[in-house]
Amino acid sequence: MTAQISLRNVGKIYHLGEVDIRPLQDVSLDIGAGEFVAIMGASGSGKTTLMNVIGCMDRPTEGRYLLEGTEVSTLSGDELARVRNRKFGFVFQSFNLLARTAALENVELPLLYWNDLPGRERRKRAEAALARVGLSDRMGHHPSQLSGGQQQRVAIARALVNEPAIVLADEPTGNLDSASEREIVALLHELNAAGITVVLVTHNPEIGAHAKRLIRIRDGRIVEGA
């Protein structure tokens, strides 16, 4: 059986004038369905680029990327947008919630694209996702009325609303106090226990230690856990 995420000799090259920048070089990596993986590395090590490639935000310039057996490195921008919408949930360090917008509406956002759900159905799904992260009583609140931990939980609900196979979290606890950090990590464990693949990017070893598998990256190459 092939892995859910399968990278083969993937590289990324930027040409900046005379200089070539290679944030990723010859990365081969398999991640199976239901894994909990942490990608760790110092800043500038290429972990964010790797994350962007895995999340179909960025196309590799070399190598192949099979997502659930389908080659995605050659897809068009619109097709990649569809893959992101259907397969992935994104959680960011800075939450990226829309200001002056109720939590419920924030969570509904991914449902606006690539489907024709009626408004009532969108609302129902968003309510269910918020309930899953324990925020049923905060649905009408704006981000400014929520704590950092609550905001990140809204963001996780948004990542879950389309029932993705994979959740990608880029430093999800980077802006949070330690109590909220524990909450969020526990929530990610819960999701993983429910069968969702979790890929966590962090430079914090404590957070990395929660993962079942650790991948270390340095200077664009995987040095451990491939």
Next chain:
Amino acid sequence: MNLLKTLHLALRSLLRNKVRTGLTMLGIVIGISSVIAMVAMGQGASMMIQDQLSTMGRNIVMVFPGAASSGGFSFGGGSSTTLTSEDGAAAAGLGSVRAVAPVVRTRAQIIAGGQNWVPQSMMGTSPEFLDVRDWAMDEGGFFTETDVASSAKVCVLGRTTADTLFPGETAVQQTIRIKNFPFRVLGVLARKGTSAMGQDQDDVVLAPWTTVKKTLQGSAFSNVDQLLVSAKSDVEAASAELTSLLRQRHRIREGDDSDFRILTMDEMASTVTQTSRVMTLLLAMIASISLVVGGIGIMNIMLVSVVERTREIGLRMAVGARRRDILMQFLMEATAISVAAGVIGMVLGSAAAWVISGTLKWPTLISPASIGIAFAFSCAVGIFFGFYPALRASRMDPIEALRYE
């Protein structure tokens, strides 16, 4: 994403920033409402002028005597005595002419019972006058050719004159005195209203032109002050035929100036309507400048908004929005602003036109065409000025956008 969902999304975004949205709309509101009000005023004015001109009668050609001069000394327009009622009779025989009425003008005081009055207009003419001026009788009848031939002391009154001289009773078969000559009133003309020059056309006394000339003016000549000609259909042809006929009758040599002037109603009407059309166009142009300024305001705010919402754009792309979805969202926001502003502008402009016609007594005409054009314009302004900011939004790189501080 379908249009309805995009519209809904756009409206949500706009309502998130009500003050800014309102201020952005202001430019278009002012632009559209001034276009609507200006065009309404211009069209109302030209409609009023045309209405008044049409009361003069259809296909009218007027012939005036030219200037007489003696020893290099001109007596001014109308002083020539060469235009006669015989000219009129000859003109009536032309193929392109329907009817001709000679006109002699005078001014005199009228006495009837205890009332006296100087009507604005006292004219001597022939029975063709009614036909030429397209005028109907209210009461009684008009004088006849026989009355003209015998210089009978009979007359017909306009509505205003009749009501002034005989308040509360009929004027028909009453006797009035003009310069102490008794005239029998044969009838009263139907109301015609104000002329294009602002004169009350119903303050008039008509009598046979021979009576006015001989009895009232005491003149031995048979020249007239004006020939009122009604052309069959082609006014140009009629005025050309009249010119050659009169030059021939007056023995004017090739190359010499005519001793008469010809003026057609169409010339007057087209001069007046041309003027008001240019005015309307000018007003609309000035107003559309404010529309363009409003459009630039929209573009400005949309550009700011796109930069401000960089992370939102990145996020939307991350969760699956295509570039087209982003483009449509921002384009829809700009269009929604300008269309909403356009609708408000139409309402305000119509209200302004209504107030203007109420307080200044200036007629206004709000045509469906001007409403339609204003609406189309506000859509176009939104799409045109919203496109560039929307394009900038849709061209963003999602990774960069998400990291934007």
